[in-house]
Amino acid sequence: MLSVTGIRSAALALVDRDGLESLSMRRLAQELDVQAASLYSHYRTKEDLLADIANEIMAEVDVSGFAYGDWRHGLTVWARSFRAALAAHPNLVPVVAAGPGRREAALRRADAVHGGLVAAGWPPRHATMIGASTKYLVVGAAINSFARGFDADVQVYRDRYPNLSQAHRLAEHAAEIDDASFELALSAFLDGLGHTLAALDGETR
C-alpha cells in the first residue's frame, strides 16, 4: 500500500536519478506500481509533494551551532550544512530555493538562528538581516553551483589561463572554485560583520 513517506522518497529518488523535469505523476506512479490518480489520495497536488520534499531536505540543516553563544561559529555551521543539504540534491535546488517547505519547520529554524544571534549580542533587527543575508549567500551559491552546467565565470578563468584547464578536469575545477568562492564569501562576510558589531558596541557605550 502507498504511504506519504513512500511516495515522497520514491519521488526524491526519481528526481535525484533522472532530474526534476522527469518527475511526472504518471512516472512516479509507475515507479510505485500504481496508477497516477492514486497518488492524489495522499497528496493534494504535485506542488504539495514538492513542498514536502523540500521540507525533508531542509530538515537536515543544522542550527545547533549557536549553542555556546558564538555567533560566528553558529552562522558558519548553519551556512555550511545548509549548503551541504542543497548539494545533496542538486536537481531540487530550484524547488527548495523557491520556497521553504512547511512554514512551521522553517520558522523554527529561522527562530533558532535569530535567537542565537540576539543571544550573542546582535540587535534584533540586525539578527533578522544577518539571517536573511546568510540565506542569500547559501541559496545563491547553490543555484550557481549545483543547478546548472558550466559557469560563465569559470569559463573566463579557463580562457585566460588555459594552462590550468585540462579540459577533462573542467567539471571538478568548477566545483573546486565554487567551493572556494563560497568559503571566501562566507568568511569575508563574517569578517565584515565582526567590524559592524564592534562599531555597534562602540555606539551604545
Place this chain on the structure above:
Amino acid sequence: MLSVTGIRSAALALVDRDGLESLSMRRLAQELDVQAASLYSHYRTKEDLLADIANEIMAEVDVSGFAYGDWRHGLTVWARSFRAALAAHPNLVPVVAAGPGRREAALRRADAVHGGLVAAGWPPRHATMIGASTKYLVVGAAINSFARGFDADVQVYRDRYPNLSQAHRLAEHAAEIDDASFELALSAFLDGLGHTLAALDGETR
C-alpha cells in the same frame, strides 16, 4: 508581421503581468493575433525564447563601475544594478537565475568584472571567486526577495515584535528588510574583502 523582438517583448510583458506559469506558446500567440505554431518560425523552442528574455534583462546590468580602478566601487555598482535588473522582472528571477542567457554577452560581462578586479590588484584566482561570490549574493537575495511571498525571517521578526507590524504594512516591511539585508550583506562582504586584500599585500611584500 511577427519579429523576434516583437515576440520577446510581448512575452516579457505577459510574464510581468500574469506570471511565469501563464506564459504558454498558445497564449503568447493569442496576444500577438497569431497561431502558436507561427512562433516556431522565429524561436526554435520555448527555452530559447526564455533564454533570450533572460539575456535582455541581463543587458541592463552595469559593469562600468570598474573604470577608475576602484574595485569596491565597481563591485557595488555591479551588484546593485544586477539586483535592480532582477527586481524589475520578479516573475523571471527563477529563469535568469537558472542560467545566463547568451553565453557571449554573459562572458563579456564576467570578463569586465574579472578584468576590473585584476586591474585593481586582485590575483586572478581571487578575482574569479569574488565575481562568483557577488553573484551568489545578488541572485540569492533576488530569489528570496522577489520570487516568493512571505519570508520566514520576516515572519519571525513580526512575531517577536508585534508592535512593529501593522498587518497591512507587512509587504512593504518585508521589502524594506530585504533591501537593508542586501545592503548589509554587500557592505560586510566588501569590508571583509578589504582586509583580505590587505593581508594578501602583506604576504607578497
Place this chain on the structure above:
DNA sequence: CCAATTTACCTAACAGTGTTCGGTTTTGAG
C-alpha cells in the same frame, strides 16, 4: 514585370502533462 523560391503562417495532430469524477476494491473498526 513576371516567375521561382524562399519565408511566414495556419490547420491539425501527437505525445505528454496535472487533475478530477465515478466506480470498484480493499481495509479496518464495531
Place this chain on the structure above:
DNA sequence: CTCAAAACCGAACACTGTTAGGTAAATTGG
C-alpha cells in the same frame, strides 16, 4: 460478519510544447 471509510483504478478533461504538411505572402532573379 457487516458496514463505513479509505485506497485504488479507468477514463476523461483541459491543457502543454512541438512538428508535419499545406497555403499564402513576400522576396529575389531574370
